[in-house]
Amino acid sequence: MTMYHKNYFDIRIAIKRRKRLLSLNNVLFVFTIFLAFFDSLSFTNAQLITGRPPSFTDFDKQNLIVPEGGSIDLKCPLIFDGFDIEWFKNSETLQKTGEKLNLPIVSRSDTGEYQCFASNGIGGAFSPVVNVTVLC
Template identity: 35%
Template structure:
């Protein structure tokens, strides 16, 4: 295709223009270079014989991730199954794809191999566990800045599991006592406390204080019963459920005697008789002094 003759642009492309320095140099200017502009260009001088000069225009394009051909921003899979995350990118030169975890943890590509990063358009994960849950970064680069990335959140779904650290807790009347349970579940479960065989939930108030700490799929629940009365002793249940199942654990609070304070050493007169309350250390020293003064040394 002929683009220009002398200073006249023949091709109807507004981005192309010609310039001449008035002597020997002719310039072809291309504004807003596009990937389609790459190719062979020839400058021809119609002399006899004809002379020409050929040049090749290489257009470099920074990477761009193609969302339509990549995994969605959030992917969910049941625990124990396999999953493949896909990331496609375009650019010139062809972009390279690197996968990393956003939290800096290693990627478990199979149950026996863990790597800091993985190369390729597709990241295959086998028999995923809840530890694989989190954000994965697909980073595309080709040496032409800037590099680009896509964040894909991997959700691992599993039924609730529950652990009760202490199933028996002793506490005296009138004191406060705290019991707790630890839960792992996803999707996020509904979790609550109940007393004895009642299915009624326990709520925070003057009698009870509830604390729930969440860290991803892990939940730590604490229940404090204030100023224990005889009616407060019994079995407390920690219950959790989501769309995949439910679990519960029980803790029994029982009464123990209130501890007595340690007696202190005292001395004084009782009914006119000298009264001395000695601890073991004082008795030993007194006995040792008596032996030293009464033993018939020769």
């Protein structure tokens, strides 16, 4: 293996005749792979993008009580960075994206279950729920 950059490697793999299975475990890099299938004399260039599906911790508080007119600041409790994030309330999209959700002036209609959905090219998952209650 020749290292070109701290996160990029040049790997040349010859796969035995009729055996075309490549298994990589716990790989956290982007590889460009040149595969030559000798039995059919075909050549394939492929890019293998690896990473992790989203993993979460719990929110700092699972139950949040806020007075009407107060504010809510939630941070998606991802363990790792690098995901597209969308926010949901009561399983309905809020059309808000990003790591943080800010509701500056809340009313009783903001009461509900909030969670984020994180995704990348490998997978997507919902975070645990935080229950928000707005008191008047």
